[in-house]
Amino acid sequence: MRDDPDVPETRRGRPTMNDVAAAAGVALKTVSRVVNNEPGVNATTAERVHAAIERLGYRRNDGARTLRRGRTASIGLVIEDVADPFYSGLSRAVEDVALDEGCLVFTGSSGEDASRERELVLAFCARRVDGLIIVPAGTDHDYLTPEIDAGIAAVFADRPPGAGPDADTVVCDNAGGARVGTEHLLAHGHRRIAFLADSPSIFTATERLRGYREALASAGLPYDEELVAMAPPGRARALADLERLFRLADPPTALFTGNGRTTVATLRALAAPITHGPPVAVVGFDDFELADLLGITVVAQDPARLGRVAAELLFRRLAGESGPPQRLELPTRLVVRGSGELPLRG
Amino acid sequence: MRDDPDVPETRRGRPTMNDVAAAAGVALKTVSRVVNNEPGVNATTAERVHAAIERLGYRRNDGARTLRRGRTASIGLVIEDVADPFYSGLSRAVEDVALDEGCLVFTGSSGEDASRERELVLAFCARRVDGLIIVPAGTDHDYLTPEIDAGIAAVFADRPPGAGPDADTVVCDNAGGARVGTEHLLAHGHRRIAFLADSPSIFTATERLRGYREALASAGLPYDEELVAMAPPGRARALADLERLFRLADPPTALFTGNGRTTVATLRALAAPITHGPPVAVVGFDDFELADLLGITVVAQDPARLGRVAAELLFRRLAGESGPPQRLELPTRLVVRGSGELPLRG
DNA sequence: GTGAAAGCGCTAACAC
DNA sequence: GTGTTAGCGCTTTCAC
Numbered sequence: 001m002r003d004d005p006d007v008p009e010t011r012r013g014r015p016t017m018n019d020v021a022a023a024a025g026v027a028l029k030t031v032s033r034v035v036n037n038e039p040g041v042n043a044t045t046a047e048r049v050h051a052a053i054e055r056l057g058y059r060r061n062d063g064a065r066t067l068r069r070g071r072t073a074s075i076g077l078v079i080e081d082v083a084d085p086f087y088s089g090l091s092r093a094v095e096d097v098a099l100d101e102g103c104l105v106f107t108g109s110s111g112e113d114a115s116r117e118r119e120l121v122l123a124f125c126a127r128r129v130d131g132l133i134i135v136p137a138g139t140d141h142d143y144l145t146p147e148i149d150a151g152i153a154a155v156f157a158d159r160p161p162g163a164g165p166d167a168d169t170v171v172c173d174n175a176g177g178a179r180v181g182t183e184h185l186l187a188h189g190h191r192r193i194a195f196l197a198d199s200p201s202i203f204t205a206t207e208r209l210r211g212y213r214e215a216l217a218s219a220g221l222p223y224d225e226e227l228v229a230m231a232p233p234g235r236a237r238a239l240a241d242l243e244r245l246f247r248l249a250d251p252p253t254a255l256f257t258g259n260g261r262t263t264v265a266t267l268r269a270l271a272a273p274i275t276h277g278p279p280v281a282v283v284g285f286d287d288f289e290l291a292d293l294l295g296i297t298v299v300a301q302d303p304a305r306l307g308r309v310a311a312e313l314l315f316r317r318l319a320g321e322s323g324p325p326q327r328l329e330l331p332t333r334l335v336v337r338g339s340g341e342l343p344l345r346g
Numbered sequence: 347m348r349d350d351p352d353v354p355e356t357r358r359g360r361p362t363m364n365d366v367a368a369a370a371g372v373a374l375k376t377v378s379r380v381v382n383n384e385p386g387v388n389a390t391t392a393e394r395v396h397a398a399i400e401r402l403g404y405r406r407n408d409g410a411r412t413l414r415r416g417r418t419a420s421i422g423l424v425i426e427d428v429a430d431p432f433y434s435g436l437s438r439a440v441e442d443v444a445l446d447e448g449c450l451v452f453t454g455s456s457g458e459d460a461s462r463e464r465e466l467v468l469a470f471c472a473r474r475v476d477g478l479i480i481v482p483a484g485t486d487h488d489y490l491t492p493e494i495d496a497g498i499a500a501v502f503a504d505r506p507p508g509a510g511p512d513a514d515t516v517v518c519d520n521a522g523g524a525r526v527g528t529e530h531l532l533a534h535g536h537r538r539i540a541f542l543a544d545s546p547s548i549f550t551a552t553e554r555l556r557g558y559r560e561a562l563a564s565a566g567l568p569y570d571e572e573l574v575a576m577a578p579p580g581r582a583r584a585l586a587d588l589e590r591l592f593r594l595a596d597p598p599t600a601l602f603t604g605n606g607r608t609t610v611a612t613l614r615a616l617a618a619p620i621t622h623g624p625p626v627a628v629v630g631f632d633d634f635e636l637a638d639l640l641g642i643t644v645v646a647q648d649p650a651r652l653g654r655v656a657a658e659l660l661f662r663r664l665a666g667e668s669g670p671p672q673r674l675e676l677p678t679r680l681v682v683r684g685s686g687e688l689p690l691r692g
Numbered sequence: 693g694t695g696a697a698a699g700c701g702c703t704a705a706c707a708c
Numbered sequence: 709g710t711g712t713t714a715g716c717g718c719t720t721t722c723a724c
Contacts, residue, residue, distance in 0.1 A: 013416070014496040016717055027695040032719065040693060057492035062472040063418065064717035067409050068700050070359065074452075074473075081438060082453075083650075085635070088434035092427060095455055104469055106420075107428075107453040109441055123450055126408040127420075146403035150360045264636065271639055289431070290610065290636045293617055304429075362701055373711045378703065386709060410701035413716045 015056040024052035035060050066128070074104045075131045075314065076124030078117055081109045086260055086286060086303045087135065090157065093307030094133055101315050103130070112202075112232075114138025125152055131314045133307075136161050139201070153317040157310040159203040160327070168317065170310045170328045174204050174285075177299040177332030178211025179218075181283040182256055184297070184334060186219050189344035190254035190281060194227040194245050196238070196266055197258025197285075205230055208258045208285055227252055233261035238269035246277055253280055253344050260286035267294065281342035287335060297340025301332045361402040370398035381406050412474070420450045421477045421660065422470030424463055427455045432606055432632060432649045433481065436503065439653030440479055447661050449476070458548075458578075460484025471498055477660045479653075482507050485547070499663040503656040505549040506673070514663065516656045516674045520550050520631075523645040523678030524557025525564075527629040528602055530643070530680060532565050535690035536600035536627060540573040540591050542584070542612055543604025543631075551576055554604045554631055573598055579607035584615035592623055599626055599690050606632035613640065627688035633681060643686025647678045 017031045024031065026049060033041045034049040041049075052058070066072045077094050079087040091107060098105045106129060108120035117137040121144065124132060131153035141164030148154055148165050156169040185193050195212045198205040209230070213223050226248060229241040245252055257263040263284030269275055270282075284291075287300035309328060363377045370377065372395060379387045380395040387395075398404070412418045423440050425433040437453060444451045452470050456463035463483040467490065470478060477499035487510030494500055494511050502515040531539050541558045544551040555576070559569050572594060575587040591598050603609040609630030615621055616628075630637070633646035655674060 018717080028718085029695055029720095030693085033694090036719090042693060045693080057496070059468070059472055059492070059496075061413075061474060061717055062469075063409055063413050063474050064700090065719070066700095067407075067413055067702085067717080068719045070700080072409065082428060082434045082441065083431075083438040085429075085431055085434070088428045088431070088437075091434075091453070092429040092455055095428065095453065099454070099466075104452050104473065105454070106450050107437070107441065108445070108451070109438055120445075122405070123408075126405055127450065128407060128409050146405070150403070150405075267636075267639060288635070290613075290634075290640065293613060293640065294636065359700095364701080374701095375703085375711060376709085379710085382703085388709060391709080407701055410716090411703070413701080413718085414703045416716080 014061075015058045016061070017058075019056055020049065020052045020058050023056060024049045071130055072128050073102055074106060074127070074129050075133065075311075076106045076108070076121065076127075076129040077133045078108050078110055078120050078124075079135045080112050080137060082107060083109075084261070085289060089303035090135075090307035090310075093304040094311045097308055097311035097315065103315075110135075110137040112137045114140070118143055121147075128152075130318055131155070133157055133310050133314055134161075135159060138162060141165060153314055155310045155314045155317070157306055166325045168310075168313050168326045168328075170306060170313065170330065171204075172301040172306065172330045173332050174207035175211035175214065177285060177301065178208035178256070178258070179215045180211075180332070180334050181285060181299040181340070182212045182215035183218075184336075184340055185254040185256065185281055185283055186215060186221075188254075188281060188341055190252075191221060191344070192224075192227065192250055192252045193254045193256055194229070194252035195256050195258065196229050196241055196262055198230065198262060199232055200230050205258050212256055230258075233259070233265045235265050235268055238262070238265040239272060239274065242266070242269050242275045246275060253278075254340075254342075255280055255282045257282065257284040260284070260288045263291075263296065263298070264288060267296070278345070279342060281340055283340035285332075291335075292337060295338035297337045298335050299332050300335050301330065306330060360407075361404045362407070363404075365402055366395065366398045366404050369402060370395045417476055418474050419448055420452060420473070420475050421479065421657075422452045422454070422467065422473075422475040423479045424454050424456055424466050424470075425481045426458050426483060428453060429455075430607070431635060435649035436481075436653035436656075439650040440657045443654055443657035443661065449661075456481075456483040458483045460486070464489050467493075474498075476664055477501070479503055479656050479660060480507075481505060484508060487511060499660055501656045501660045501663070503652055512671045514656075514659050514672045514674075516652060516659065516676065517550075518647040518652065518676045519678050520553035521557035521560065523631060523647065524554035524602070524604070525561045526557075526678070526680050527631060527645040527686070528558045528561035529564075530682075530686055531600040531602065531627055531629055532561060532567075534600075534627065534687055536598075537567060537690070538570075538573065538596055538598045539600045539602055540575070540598035541602050541604065542575050542587060542608050544576065544608060545578055546576050551604050558602055576604075579605070579611045581611050581614055584608070584611040585618060585620065588612070588615050588621045592621060599624075600686075600688075601626055601628045603628065603630040606630070606634045609637075609642065609644070610634060613642070624691070625688060627686055629686040631678075637681075638683060641684035643683045644681050645678050646681050647676065652676060 020031045021028045034046050110117035114137050125147045135158045139162030141161040145165050154167045160169045257266050284298045287298045366377045367374045380392050454466035460483050471493045481504045485508030487507040491511050500513045506515045603612050630644045633644045
């Protein structure tokens with residue numbers, strides 16, 4: 001009963017350009033010109049508009065602007081987990097590039113769940129993000145085809161897309177890095193090198209396995225499946241793997257761990273009393289905080305660079321760069337810190 | 347044949363509800379009902395609409411929807427740096443709560459820069475986010491008052507806001523945690539305990555200093571400014587501080603480090619040859635990855651819980667919960683791992 | 693220089 | 709059940 005739908009003094013919500021126009025005694029379009037710094041407005045008129053803006057606490061509604069203009073000046077970033085230092089480093093780089101481009105970033109963690117990845121990506125598309133940077137969790141990206149056809153740019157980072165559209169991709173030299181890491185252990189005399197990594201369903205894990213196998217093959221060594229353990233990282237799993245490996249008739253004298261999480265889980269497991277035995281050499285793929293203090297030799301990649309390169313590629317596409325999908329591969333770097341140089345005991 | 351009414355081939359952009367309506371031979375509103383699962387649509391009509399949606403690759407434009415409905419179903423999160431594990435843990439928790447609420451998250455890193463914080467927050471407000479979670483970098487939040495008055499909910503996390511609006515705030519028990527950590531060192535016989543932390547301009551650093559001082563006072567010990575060093579964390583700075591401290595006439599036998607970054611920087615500095623001397627006990631505020639392997643005793647807080655509590659508070663406000671601004675304080679927990687139990691050498 | 697009118701794609705409030 | 713008519717707050721013509 002006390003509903004007064006059209007009382008400007010008791011406005012619900014925020015002032016609009018119309019309100020500012022009324023307050024300044026000018027037309028809507030003039031306010032628009034002032035707000036967007038368009039030329040061709042009398043200085044004193046502009047001043048009056050600015051005063052009204054200040055007085056009413058007006059702030060442009062970018063949602064409405066976006067609806068009219070077509071571009072939202074926002075991108076979507078889907079990673080596996082922001083809480084993982086690898087992806088949070090990547091995120092920060094993407095954010096920084098985006099901010100430079102005047103673009104905001106929706107971030108979402110898929111948790112390595114393909115349906116959650118899809119849900120997030122489609123939600124971002126419904127918001128009409130201009131572009132997407134995706135660390136794919138799933139292997140089927142057909143769902144993206146209509147979105148890409150509709151003009152949403154997409155760049156895949158860290159892993160290539162599965163079945164579906166062929167889009168720009170930035171990965172690191174997974175196989176090459178793993179080969180270098182394995183060769184480093186071989187060079188220190190090791191012949192029984194275990195390979196511990198994430199599930200084979202994950203692209204990077206499989207690529208790194210390939211590098212490991214290449215190194216063995218180059219050295220004329222056989223590939224022994226007993227020395228390989230691939231599953232999602234975790235303490236319990238690392239313990240079980242090490243127990244099994246160390247009980248082998250011909251146990252490993254060195255470990256190559258296939259990503260940051262696996263390396264950390266393995267180091268924890270190695271510290272457990274149950275796995276105590278002769279020391280083993282360790283080289284891990286991915287650098288991690290405090291690896292230096294712990295003296296862990298790693299094959300490092302640069303997550304920030306990965307994010308930056310992916311974002312730059314995306315914005316080049318948004319700026320109109322055409323051409324076939326690119327596939328970039330970033331280098332890795334062996335960082336020697338001690339754990340990988342433990343020689344084979346004669 | 348060039349003009350297939352169902353699939354307009356030269357349309358710029360994406361199909362709209364209007365296109366779907368035309369293709370299905372129904373009115374716009376019917377499409378809207380189907381898309382939004384509103385009741386009261388004949389099953390066969392709905393089927394025809396679904397078919398048209400499928401055929402055209404239609405996806406609702408949430409930007410337009412939002413403009414009409416008033417709520418954007420998105421929130422803005424401004425933290426110091428996503429690449430910092432503390433904030434990335436917080437981010438993930440916020441994301442998870444938001445996703446449960448059907449809400450997307452804009453994330454931005456302020457880099458401890460007040461103007462960037464302001465810029466991000468205002469950009470989020472221009473997108474008309476429903477709410478904000480802010481780890482304040484600046485000390486003046488007056489700029490937020492019009493936004494909050496306009497109905498944007500805001501929750502401050504990790505640190506309270508500076509001058510400006512009085513909003514919900516979730517912090518941890520900084521002073522209490524620091525007191526417990528310092529008392530732990532005192533209990534092991536230490537009387538000369540250095541305090542290394544971030545700049546005094548940062549709320550948490552100052553609060554933790556307060557707890558440190560309380561512990562000293564309770565033990566009847568004097569507060570010695572020579573033992574206190576507060577500045578942004580970094581390796582060079584940690585080295586310089588330690589060198590100075592160890593050269594004091596009465597050097598510290600224990601260190602209390604005031605946050606994760608400082609602890610890590612200090613541990614690195616302690617490992618440098620230049621600081622080699624008698625071992626010191628160390629207790630750090632904030633847990634960090636691999637602190638367990640390094641045997642570092644810490645006063646742990648739970649960044650994920652901080653994020654979750656802040657997000658839950660925000661969504662309760664968005665759901666209409668009224669009442670005065672709340673100020674929540676989360677507990678900390680002493681985690682004993684060895685470095686803090688090094689006894690004072692007699 | 694300035695302004696009126698027509699949408700952007702959708703939902704809300706009513707017709708029928 | 710279904711359709712029609714107004715807008716949401718802005719930008720884009722194009723007229724003055």
